[in-house]
Amino acid sequence: MKPNQDNPFKARLSREKFTENLIFGLLRGVTFFVLFCAAYLFWDIFSKGAGKVFEGEGILNWEFLTDDPQTLHVLNEDGVEQRLSSKKYYALKDEKTLKRWNEFLAGSTYEFCQQKIKEAFSALEKEWQAEELEKMVQSFVAAEKDRLVNKFGFWKDLLSDTKATAVDFEVPEAEVSAMVSGYFLGHLNQESNRLALVKSEITRFRATHYPTIEKLNVENLQSLEEAYRTFLNQIAEPYRSSLSSFSDEITTTYQKFLDANGPKEFGHFKEALIAYGQVREVVITDSAESSVWKFIQSALKPFEEAVSVSLPSTDYAYSGGGIFPAIVGTLLLVIGAMLIAIVLGVFCAIFLAEYGKSGRFLSLVRLAILNLAGVPSIIFGLFGFGLFVIFLDWNVSLLAGWFTLAFMVLPVVITASEEALRSIPQGFRESSLALGATKWTMIKTSVLPYAMPGILTSSILGVARAAGETAPIMFTAAYAKRSELPWEGLENWTDFFFQGVMALPYHIYVVSAKIPQNAYTADMQYGTAFVFLVLVLGVASLSILLRNRLRKKYRW
């Protein structure tokens, strides 16, 4: 019989049905996402790792398994790349040297020498081509000009700043003028040192290679000499001229200044220092400006040294101050990771326990998830680094740390949540369905609330693990030192997720293994460890309290 028009059971095209399908899609999506990540993890390690272990001539790369760590030497001969470990590299080198020595001895000596030296010279000539030299010289001169102009401009500004302010105390004129000329002279000295360095470089080149060149009487000798002379002239000439004009100008300014203001107003280097402090606040990013900045710093060094007090002390890094950023960072990491793990884990578990039909595929999925639980944490770190930090380009950030930690505790959460869901009596499900609930309504109202204590129990285990592991956050989220708290200095709110944080376990690692040990670091690392334990205990206790409350509410 065909169902008639007023069939009371006729399917409704309702919102409920839509929700039902949506939820199913979501749960399945999450499960497949987790599976995809598991697959990616294993694939990544197998494809790259197996490549390393099985490369080379034989089936297995025995050297990789049996040798000690050595430097790798990558040879590039005629476009063919060859990778050699130190041992092999030196063996090959010795072998080749011996061979060449034999050849050398065997050949008719003088012609052979000429030939060899000619080859060496042409190689060198390629490196020192006139064009290259010219470029070098030009850029050097341009930079030098800039520096001198900036130098002078700043000095003028500083002087005009200084004269505008009131007199607090005086400094002997002579001392200041000595200082002023002293640091300019110092700077010029520095430059001439630089020039001397270039000179000596060229002299060295000449000393090493001229004898052979002269002896060989190569036609290109002329051109090399010429290039060298031009080089020297080009450097020296503008330098000399700017030097003279500079000294003229500074004398004039100085004289003018003295004339206009009298000796009384000249001596406040306190104001000069204030001006210096103000300049210091300005953030200079442009590279041209930063060279100005460097000059300013070097120029004002004598002033600074005159006022700063030095204390007799020995410094111990990381042994003072506190760990507040690390506490905040760990809390943030744990909370975020657990939220992600519980959401993904519970979705996955619901799909597996309630929707999944038992079969080969599902047992495969479970096997994959259980295997994930056995993966060492450092490998999760590597996985997170590869997928989140590099591939998704999240950099070292909270978000990357959250997902890495979440994936590490996910197997535990999924397995335990599935158990919790399965332990809910079938009667609840049947009664709910028999009262006209849709599948999702049934899960939402009469399975999930009662499974929550079990799910929370598993998540407590997860909390301790997520908080405790160092390896997964080492490359993905943790900074050795960061003074700003996560909510400080954000330009917009999304930056919150893309910043690295300090974390307690990583701090312990840094303090105890990465810096020189001394009597003060020991206090620090044990203090951090103590706070860490208390914190984990606190977070776990909170979850236990929550679980107990829920248990009391739902007992049957």
Add this chain to the structure above:
Amino acid sequence: MQETTELSPESASVLPIHSGIDPTISIKNLDFAYGSNQVLHGVSLDIYPREVMAFIGPSGCGKSTLLRCLNRMNDLVDNAQITKGSIEIHGNNLHDPSVDVIELRKKVGMVFQKSNPFPKSIYQNVAYGLQIQGVRSKRKVDQKVEESLRKAALWEEVKDRLNENAYGLSGGQQQRLCIARTLAVEPEIILMDEPCSALDPVATGRVEELILGLKNEYTIVVVTHNMQQAGRISDRTAFFYLGELIECDFTKKIFINPDKKQTEDYISGKFG
């Protein structure tokens, strides 16, 4: 308990079954299988409005399976399917693809062997069916909860502790609460799967009394192991053996003068 035994043979004969009324449920030549394991073989059976139909038979004879087919609870079992025949309620095939199983289950309520109230308050238990249907009006829900509890003869016992956990009730009260919960969604047919098997005789008596009261409004199908119970509460009885319907007739006839030898043997306790 004494009232329940007063069902006289005459009361069955005055049922309006033969007076041309359409059956509520009509099972036609039904084959049912769990995977390759066929558990029902060609069952045909009509159930009429406002009668109590009892399914009896030894364990594994398929009577529970048939009951669970009537509101498609078997959909929950993987690979379970009807391989032949059909079930119709008022002429509508239950397994037609256009049927909304949610609507069906609202009309065909079910009470399970093990009383399984939700671990919530008594009120919440009864209101559950209404709440999932989206009834928001507090007044309406209150009214329906009271009405259902009254129908399930539980109101007087629990009216002062509606907000206490349902697991504080006794076994029989819990089972009547489950019946009240089912009544709240206004079904037309109530299926009961051995509703008294976990209860003591006094509680059983109360539930049986309740069933007899309910049959004025609802069509009731009861699966039971207890033949005396079938005798006390049902109008007609169907005897199943190894997945086949052996005999279906008025209860008094089945118990006094069955047509089939197997039925007689089972009734008289020779096997089962």
